[in-house]
Amino acid sequence: MALPAPPDVPSIPPPTRTPLFEGSTQFRNWRFSQQQLHATRVSLNRSAVTAIRNTFEADLPGSSSDIQFLESKEELLLVKLYVTKISQLCGHFRFPEEVEATGISYLKRFYLKNTVMDWHPKNVMLTALFLATKTTNNPISLEAYTSNIPRTSASDVLDLEFLVAQSLAFEFAIWHAHRALWGLWLDVQDLPNAPNRDDLQKYYDTAVQHVRTSRLTDAELIYPPSQIALACLSLADSDLAATWARAKGAESVLQIIPSIKDMILQDGQVPSVEVVREIDRRLKVCKNPEKVVGSKAYLAKKEKEEREAESKRAKKAEGVRKAMEDGDPFGDELNGAATAIAALDDDD
């Protein structure tokens, strides 16, 4: 809360104060318009298809002509299915809601920077959830985690961990709609003619279900959590939600709410397994061969990386040798001329 202001400073807050939510990374880096989301996914899909096609062609010319690549819509459907898988896993592990919501957000954000054809969601999902247990302070040991999921080894989870964290730009903190709903529900009790406890409980339970459904949609990438929570409450009891919004002096939000409600009702369906299975079957053919361990393209890429690393090492060794020749490396560097060596020693 606000600290008591020192006496010589006027206690009226300056008008430039930024709201807390607008300082969050969620607002700054993970808030999009529907059009932006669409454009991002399409362009990601397009560039991935081009890259994979080139790889296939380099391997065997003409081999890519009869491959049916995934479209961005199909990718999204696949991701959506794995979002439901996270919920199932969380139910199995009895993780708190916070972990579930965080893991799902990570998965969705990851696929705004990567495509399904490069990284299959079945692995990314495990990593995202494991990462979420750690970032939300509900840690579980890796052994306990993998031993409870069939056909999973520790490396499946850990291999992608850095990649996922990097794709999230290490922005792990997330403002969740379910917390906003909790606060909203508490605050509703402050209204002059608040409903009785049984009704309150009923509305809350319904609204929580809607919040869970909203995780299948893009809502959290477009709207702030408070609005999603209000929309979910509005789905449970629209009068109560409207009364509360008016009491808060935020009538403008009532124009936004219907679109969120529509989104939850329309996009909140769990994708049919048959459709997704078909997508997954096609994905087996068109996934990026550079990421399939053992394939020709994979080996070629590894070799190329090795060559680059080798040349870098050689360059560094050369630099060190030169520094040795120029003079005693420990002798004449007292006056701050040691920067040359320091510059060579950047990462590896």
Added chain:
Amino acid sequence: MSGASRSNVGGWLRGTTIRKGATPSTTRSATPQVQSTSSTVFGGGVKDASGRTSEFFSMDDQCPVCKSDRYLNPKLRLLVSSCYHKMCESCIDRLFTLGPAPCPICNKILRKLAFIPQTFEDLVVEKEVAVRRKIAKEFNKRREDFPDLRSYNDYLEEVEDITFNLINDIDIPQTEARIAAYRKENASLIERNLQREEAYAQALKEHEEAEKRERQLRADELRRAEEEERDAREGERRALIDTLAQSDADAGRLVARSKAEAQKRAAARTSAAAHAVQASSALLLRSRAAQGAAVPDVPHVAIQDDWYAYEDMFTLRPSYFDPASDAVRRDREGIMRAGGYRVEEAWERALRSAVAGLDLPPLVGLAAGQGDGDVVMASV
């Protein structure tokens, strides 16, 4: 000591005779000591903070000269010669009682008094410690004695060089000559630095003693105050009994009155005592502060951020109907709140999150907003 001219090179390394600690303690935690079995007082060795010499001791000890070991002679005590060879006390008595004699291992001439107790298991370490201590006594120049860092580093380099040579027996005569030359050149400086160090050590000791005295004084004061209080209480009790015996007033009232008086007096006493203790500890604090005056004490400035936390958008009620937090609130022993968890804070956070960005319009169109959509494929 001009060892360079003598035939037994490295002679200056001979340990000077330092008196052993007055009370040879029987055991020390790390390195067990054995009591000396001989009447000879051996000096040297490394002393610990309390001024005692701790000795190395092992069940596998064996005298290399007479081959007697701890199994045969449980009181076996091995000492180290100035050429860093071990032998037992009885061998030393046998070989060196009649005056200087050659070492049975390396033939260097040794004296009985130059044997020192062993502190470290590794004799190389023993030797290194001795050499370094010796060297430090004379090569005691400081950074201030040099015009620039370069020359100071050169000096340190030279000292290290000499030390290394002595430890590893490389070019002993030349090294001795170097030391002698240095000593001649810097005699006055060495003397001055020695005095400086002594003065510093003296000041430190004096200060410590003053502090100790101060503490002692305070403890005495407290004890005296306590004693006085006990006496006073005793007196009151006796007076009460006397009055009860002599007067015919109501016993209950008398007891109550005396109790009240006693309480008043006790309060006065404690406040006086606290005053005295406070005064003396304030003195101590002042003296400490005077020492620490070199480090400026920057006043703490709290973080002044200008975030708007939606304070005007909600009011936190003292309690809510909230089944989710029932368990925590009903937890009488406070086990769930042990880590500092407060339901009120969780509520406040939730409320804040319920009103955060409530009137934020959604982004529209392709124009990159704050998000800037830096879509890059992450690569491994």
